Amino acid sequence: MAAPVLTSTEHFIAGDRVVGTGERIEVVNPATEQVIATIPAGTAAEADAAVEAAAAAFPAWAATPVELRAEVVGRIADGLKARAEELAATITAEVGTPITFASRVQVPNPIAIATGVVRAVADGVLADQQVGNSLVVREPIGVVAAITPWNFPVQQIIAKLAPALVAGCTVVLKPSEVAPLNAGVLTEVLAAAGVPSGVVNLVHGTGPVVGEVLASHPKVDMVSFTGSTRAGRRVSALAAATVKRVSLELGGKSAHVVLADADLAKAVKLTVGNSFMNNGQACSAWTRLLVPSSRHEEAVALAAAAAEKYVPGDPTSPATRLGPLVSATQRERVLAHIRAGIEQGARLACGGPEPVDGLDLGYYVRPTVFGGVRQDMTIANEEIFGPVLSVLPYETEDEAVEIANATIYGLAGGVFSADEDRALAVARRLRTGQVDLNGAAFNVLAPFGGYRQSGNGREFGRFGVEEFCELKAIQR
Template sequence: MRDVIYVGGAWADSSAPATIDVINPANEQVIDRIPAGTAADVDRAVAQARRALPAWEATAPEERAAHLEAILTGITARQDELARIIAADLGAPYALAQKVHVGTPIAVLTGILDVLRAYDFAGERCGDSLIVREPVGVVGAITPWNYPLHQVVAKVAPALAAGCTVVLKPSEIAPLAAYALADIIDEAGLPPGVFNLVSGTGPVVGEAIAAHEDVDMVSFTGSTRAGRRVAELAAASVKRVALELGGKSPNVILPDADLALAVKVGVAKAFVNSGQTCNALTRMLVPLALYDEAVALAAKAAERYTLGDPLAEGTRLGPLASRVQFDRVRDHIERGVEEGARLVTGGTETSLAPGYYVPPTVFADVTPSMTIAREEIFGPVLSILAYDSEDDAVRIANDTPYGLAAAVWSADPDRALAVARRIKAGQVEINGGRFNPLAPFGGYKQSGLGRELGRHGLEEFLEVKSLQF
C-alpha cells in the first residue's frame, strides 16, 4: 500500500489519520490506499521545496537536463509497468495505456529536453536593456485523473527544466502512476526537496497548495469550476496561475470534405480514453445535405468500439474512472433523451457488471441549446449537429463558453485553414492533423489560462526581468 507521501527526497508518513481507497473501475475492487493528506503535509512539502530552491535554480541548464534525462530513462524502462498501473486504477485499455498514457509523456519529456538544451537563458538585447528569464520559484502542480502520468509530466518536467521546485498533488482517483513516477525521480537522484508529492483531496490538499503563501505559482488541470476556486485562492497572494480546464470541442466537417474519413476520425477523437479527454471532439458539425449519411457513418463507427475489461484483448473502450463519473455521464445521456435528441446508438445500459461501463453513445438531432451540446460530459458521448452554411458552422462552433480545441475538414487546405482561423480555440486540427508535443496546448475563454508543452510550456515557469544599462 502506498500510504506515504514523498517529501524532502524521501518517502515519509503523512500526518493524516485517514486513507483514501484506490478503486479499480473495471471491477470496483480496492487495489490500494493512499493518505488523505493534510494542510500540515503541504506545509512540510512546501518548506522542503523552498529550502531546495536556491541551489536548484542556480544549477546549469545542462545539469537540469541530465536529471531529466535520467527520469526519461526511468520512464522508458518501466513502460509496461506504468501501462498496467494505468489500466488498473484508471481503467484505460492496456494498448491505449501503452501508446498514449505512457507514450505521450515520453514524447513530451523528450520535447522539453530538446527545448531546454536549445533555450537561451543568457537573454536578449533590447536597446539598452538585457531581457532575461528566471525561475518563478516554488510551483504547486495539481493534476487530474484522466491522463494520470501525462498531466504530471507536462507540468513537472518544464517546471524542473526552468529551475523551479515542485509540490505535486495528483488526483486521488488514479494516483498510482504519479507514485511510480516519484519512485523513478527518487532513483534518478534529484536533489532532496526539488520534487515533492502530497496525496489527498482537492478541497484539502489542493486548496492548501493554491492558498499557500510560499508557493509562487500554481499550475492546475481539471474542471472549470475547480479552476475558478484555485484562481480565487491564489489571488490572495497574487501568485501566478496556469489553468488547463474544460472543453466542448467542435469537429467542423465542410461540404467538400472526405465525409467517411472525417466521421471515422471524429468518432475516434470523441471516444478516446472513453471520452475522458478535455479536448475530445464531442460536437460533430455536419452540412444539412450530408447529415443523414454522417449519422449513419458515425453509428457504424461507434459500434466498432468494443467495451470491456481493460486487460482483455480487443477492448477499445474501458470503464469510466469512478462511480461519480459513471453517474454523471449516465445522467447526461438521460438528459439528452429528455430534451429531444435522438439516441442513435449506445445509451446507459450494458451487460457488463460490475464496473463503471457506459457504451459508446451517439446522439443525432442535437441543437446548440441542448445540455449535451453545451456541457462537458467527459464520457463516450458524441453529439451530431447540422448547419446550413459555413458562417453558420463557425457560429455554432464558437457558441460555447469553452475554447480548448477544434477540428476542421475540407478537400481544400486553404479553406480549412481559413475556417480554423475563425474558430476561438487554442488548437485546431486540420484534416486530422496529429498531436505535436512541441506545440503549445491550452485554451481560450473558460478553457483556461496559459499554455503547456514545448517552449511556451517552459516559459510559463519563468519570470521576465529587464536589466537596464
C-alpha cells in the same frame, strides 16, 4: 504485465517517504470495482511541510546550471521509458484506460514531452536576450504547486514537472486521489534520475484540503492546475489573495467541423475515435460533430456504425477499445447527460443509459451517438466526459463557425475538408487553442491550452518552459 496490487503508497517530502498521519483514501479499479490500494488523505500540515521543503531546496536548484537541470529531465524521460510497461498497466488498473491506449499514448506522450523540454533548452529558450540597452533574462518563478488530474495522469504531471525543473523551479505535486499510483512509480523514477532532495515533493489528498493549502500558501509562487473549470475557478480565487501566477488547463467542448467537400466517411470515423479516446475522458476530445444539414442523416448513420465497433470490455485485453469510466460517480454524471439528451429531444442513434450487456461489474457506459442536436441542448454545451458524441447540422460555413464558438470553452477542435487552404481559413476563425486539419497528429512540441473558460497559459515545448519563468530587464 499485470498491474501491481499495492496495499498503500506514501507522501514524498524532502526526499523521504512519509506515511501520512490522517485517514486513508481507497483506490478502486474501475473495471472490477475492487480496492487495489490506499493512499494517505493528506493534511494541511503535510501540505505545508512539502511547501517548506520545496522553498528550502529552491535556491540551490535555481543556481544549478541549466544544462545540468536539463540532463536530469533527460534521465527522467529515460526512467519513464524503462518502466513504460509497469506505468501503462498501473494506469489501466486505476483509470480503466484500455491497455493498448495506455501503452501507445498514456506513457509515450509524457516521455516525448520531457524530451521536447530538453530540446527547448538546447534551442535556447532560457538564453539571455539583448534588447536595446537592456539584458533580458529568464529566471525561475520559484515554488510551483502542480495539481494534476486522473484522466491522463503521467502526461499531465510531466507537462508541469519537466518544464518547471528545467526552468529552475521546485515543485509540490498533488496528483489526483482517484488515480495516484502512477505518481508513486514516478517518485522512484525521480530519485533514480538524481533529482535532489526537496526539489520535487508529493502530497496525496483531496482538493478541498491539500489543494486549497497549496493554492493559497504564501510560499507558493505559482499554481499549475489541470482539472474541471469549476475547480479552476476555486484555485484562481484562492491564489488571488497572494497574487501568485496561475496556469489553468480546464474543460472543453470541442467541435470537429466537417465541410461540404470532405470525405464524410473518413471524417466521421476520425471524429468517433477522437471522441471516444481514453473512454471518452479527454478534455480535448471532439465531442461535437458539425456537418452540413444535407448530409446530417448520413453522418449520424456513419457515426452510429463506427461507435458500435467500440465494444465495452476488459481494459487489460489488447483487443479492447472502450473500457469503464473512472468511477461510479463519473458514470452517473455521464448517464445523467445521456438522459438529458433524450428528454430534450435529441435523437438517440446508438447507445443509451441502459447497462452494458454481459458486464455486471465495472463502471461501463454504452458508446452513445445523438443526432439532431441543437445548440440550446445541454449535451451541446456541457462537458460530458464519457463516450457520447453529438451530431449538429449547419446550413452555411459561417453558421458552422458560429456553432463551434458558441460554448464557454475553447480548448481544441478540428476542420476536415478536401481543400486544405479552405480548412485553414475556417481553423483561423475558431476560438480555440488547438485545431487539427484533416486529422493531423498531436504535437507535443506545440503549445497546448485553451481560450475562455478552458483556461489560460500553455504547456509543452518551449511554450511550457516560458510559463515557469519570470522576466527581468537589466539596463546597462
